[in-house]
Amino acid sequence: MDTANAIAPKIRDYLSRNFLFSDEGFHYGDDASFLEVGIIDSFGFLELVHFVEDEFGISVADHEFVPDNFDSVCKLSAFIIRKQGGGT
């Protein structure tokens, strides 16, 4: 199980390596909407779901793949913690 402090950096690192191709890291806020800001295009979301499932050992149900869970670093971290059944 990961703590909130461990999850967000992994997501930021994944996004900057795979979507921003930037050496400067993830320069958006943790509240920035992936879709609105255009960090991830539509096909990229499928990869993001796979990454989350593999990296954090959770399974994402169809109805859970919604913006409330997936559209920013904050929302995604919170979702992963809930799925892992931990966190405060």
Add this chain to the structure above:
Amino acid sequence: MLVQEFLTHSATRLPRKVALVCDNRRLTFAELDAMTNRLGNALVDKGVRRGDRVAIYLRNSVEAAVGIFAALKAGGAFVLIDASTKPDKLRSILSQCRATALMADSRADAGELVDLLRGVPSLTCGVLCGPVGPDTDARLHLFDEIQIDSAATPLPSVNVDQDLACLVYTSGSTGEPRGVMCDHGNVDFASTSIMTYLENREDDIVLGVLPLSCSYGLYQLLMTVKFGGTLVLERSFVYPALILQRIQEERITGFPGVPAIFAILLQMDRSAFDLSSLRYITSAADALSPSHIRGLQDAFPGVSLYSMYGLTETARALYLPPSQLASRPDSVGIPIPGTEAWIEDEDGRRVGAEQTGELVVCGRHVMRGYWESPEATARRFRPGAVPGERLCHTGDLFRTDEEGHFYFVSRMDDIIKCRGEKVAPKEVEAVLHMLPGVTAAVVGVPDPIGGHAVKAFIVSRGDPLTESEVIAHCRAHLEDVKVPTYIEFRSELPMTPSGKVSRIGLT
């Protein structure tokens, strides 16, 4: 009829009816009409004249819908540029069509928009949709301010129906952008023909998940406005569960999609959603497999399923009447109402049933050609038997059955269809060749969710490369759909006798 009259006529007839649901807003025809007048007047004020190109670099949004009709009301032609287009290609399209005005949102922040205004000489006006940044320029205007300051008075009509209404950009065989010139008469004719076979009515509520930048997505807006229905315009199909929820909430009756979308929907648990409002589903852009057809029929009993074939150069060409689906599920049907189509062999002779040849399309929906590309135009758009008639040679191989129903066989060029979009292997290879010491060959391989996926075979003689480095490089230079899904490193690639890389045998 002029395309902007789709809106003005519906606004006169149904002023208080909801025309557009988008971005948490519900706009009536009267409101949409007024917003387009405000922007249209502003565009004229900033120098847009009859025939000028107004580029719209926006995702599906209220601003994009308003921009389309505002450009027309100003007498211009709109040019939608897909929001995933990378900066280099955006600049090249703007320069190629010599756009006078550009609408963009905060993704292209004010700084980038200012750079474009300075870098593309034809641009005299930028309209920024979203918050303003620190950079500014006298030619840069804010959409929200225009909606407050500019007059909502109707604009005088300055067009005839032979004027261009839009350029719809598509990929040529080497991936170079080509603008299909569509005049008002073309768009009016195609819209009416499609509405006729879909039997659209004022109480239809259509779901727009396809990008307005593609012809299939664009016509959902144009037709819905024309027949006085409601368009529920979504950003994309990123969140499938959200789309099912929209169908339930908005009581959607018409759902236009592509096979890749339907493949995802069919894999989902849909039991929590009430989808009973659906009247019809349309599929185009890629072949709908018999298993998807059966799946959709089981999942949506009583819903009319239209399997169709189209290309940007004619908007739509063929459709299968739903009554024929059971007896010929692999056919894309017959020519759309008011048009004709046939199959020709290599010598230009019409062939009979069960013989394969190129599909040729004839009718008022055959567009005017490619913007400032006379050679490409001459290959695709050729004169017909009657003086003035234009035929579209589609570049796709078809056959017909004895009853005259058409069946897609294959493409004549090496374009890959990925999730309904055209990908030119040469364009992807050109990007890969930017990497030092790389030789690459790009092919389409079957995609698990239907259609094809892009696969790149790479020989690297320079510094060692990893798959993720290659993908990152492609992402920086290509739209998402063109980024290879699969990468395979090889020590060599097959060659033709003349020494060129051959794609034959690569899978």
